[in-house]
Amino acid sequence: MGMKDHTVVGNALIHMTTRCGLIDDANTVFRNMLHPDVISWNLMITGYSYHGLGEKALDVFQQMLIAKDRPSYVTFVGVLSACGFLGRVDEGFYYLNHMMRDFDIEPGLEHYTCIVGLLARAGRLDEAENFMRSIPIKWDIVAWRTLLNACHVHQNYGLGKTVADTVLHMDPTDVGTCILMSNMHAKAKRWDKVVAVRKLMREKNIKKEPGLSWTEIRNNTHIFVSDDTKHVESVQIREKVKKLLAEIKPLGYVPDIVSELHDVEEEQKEDHLSYHSEKLAIAYAIMKTPPEAPIHVIKNLRICDDCHSAAKFISKLTKRIIVVRDVNRFHHFRDVAASSSSPKQHSAPKLFDTGKKDAVGYGVRQSEWQRKRRLMLSWRKNYSVHTSAWKYHEDTPELLVEA
Incomplete structure (x- = not known):
């Protein structure tokens, strides 16, 4: 890079490449820095978390501890976010206590919001609600909406x-909440409730932001909306989408018509799903870029479940890397694996010889079993998550009980 000893410049490059979706380039800059500081570590940990690459975020955190650099408040926001994406509830609570006990860092709203997301993503919605009502902190709309979104995903309409x-x-006038409630009612086929929510939105002049997706081709930005017919090549784009969807069905793709929240016949739902803005942007990028070139798409709202599934199979079909940045974070699709796939068991990582760099930083990566052993030792101590509200049960550490 020519500026290996300029930490501030390196940090700026990491921040820029991470925000542009080029997380591998950010890692290259990081690995070549001679003197990474706590900001460097934090940028990589939070960067990997923002890209949904939780395992790599935790690997970098282990490297930070091995390098004996002291974690900060921001470090643990990234670590807890990573645990959330991986579905590791127990590990997340361990790190929450780790930051208080070993580093004397007082948890803040950001950390507690990560814990809410961690429990909610795992489907433990009642525990998430109890946690929020037990912690003496002023919760913001982001935290409550995190729980609401999980209620939508797990179809818990009462709590929702x-x-x-x-x-x-x-x-x-929170438009996101109104839309989520409307979508929850639609999934449950409570169309009268959907009408009531939409009527309330009209009365309060709450307008839904239209979903847009865009991609940049040869320095020109191409913007798409669902069922787009205004693009000069709309006919060819729609034909390409139709062809791609037909080709990925034998690979296992099944249209998620539950994602289509209109009171119409199933055939109409599938047809409408086919031309969501994300699919149009991906198809256009495939048409206009060289084979195997990576595809980058930005969406102003959250990517829907069907487009997420389709992107995974299109990546497999075309052997391309597809990166979609939605309102929450980046989603990486490489062949059939996606950074935002459901939590699964991971095999123990390969160990490296002393002094040999691994893919994410410096030195020797600590093995998975060592990390799990520390967790088990901590669980046996029956430590408190919050002195006045929560603790782990000694015999069943995976369960939270009220103190």
Whole structure:
């Protein structure tokens, strides 16, 4: 790079490449830095978390500890986010206590919000709600909406209604909450409730932001909306989408018509799903870029489940890397593996010889079994997550019980 000893410049490059979706380039800059500081470590940990690459984020954190650099408040935000993406509830609570006990860092709203997301993503919605109501902190709309979104995903409509009421009490014009409630009712086929929510939105002049996706081809930005027919090549793009979807069905792709929240016949739902803005942007990028060139798409809203599934199979079919950045984070698709796939068991990582660099940083990567052993030793101590509210049960450490 020519500036290996310029830590500030290196940090700026890591930040820039991470925000542009080039996480591998950020890692290259990081590995070549001679004197990474706590900001360097934090940028890589939070960067990997933001890209949904939780395992790599935790690997970098282990490297940080081995290098004897002291973690900061921001470090643990990235670590807890990584645990959330991996579905590692127990490990997340371990790190929450680790930061308080070993580094004397007082948890803040960001850390507690990560814990809410961690429990909610794992489907432990009641525990997430109890956690929020037990921790003496002023929760913001982001935390409550995190729980509400999980209620939508896991179809817990009773709790979802309670959480939505809480959010709307804080901000009666919160459009995201209204849309989530409408979508929850639509999934349950409660069309009268959908009509009621939409009527309320009209009365309060709450307008849904239209979903847009865009991609850059040869320095020109191409913007798409669902069922787009205004693009000069809309006919060819729609034909390409139709062809791609037909080719990925034998690979295992099944249209997720549950994602289509309109009261119409199933054939109409599948047809409407086919031309979501993300699919149009991906198809256009495939048409206009060289074979095997990576594809980058940005979406202003959250990517839907069907487009997420389709992108995975299109990546496998075309042997291309597809990166979609939505309102929450980056989603990486490489062949059939996606950074935002469901949590699964990971085999122990390969050990490296002393002094040999690994793929994410410096020195020797600590093995998975060592990390798990530390967790088990900590669980046996029956430590408190919060002195006045929560603790781990001694016999069943995977369960939270009220103290």
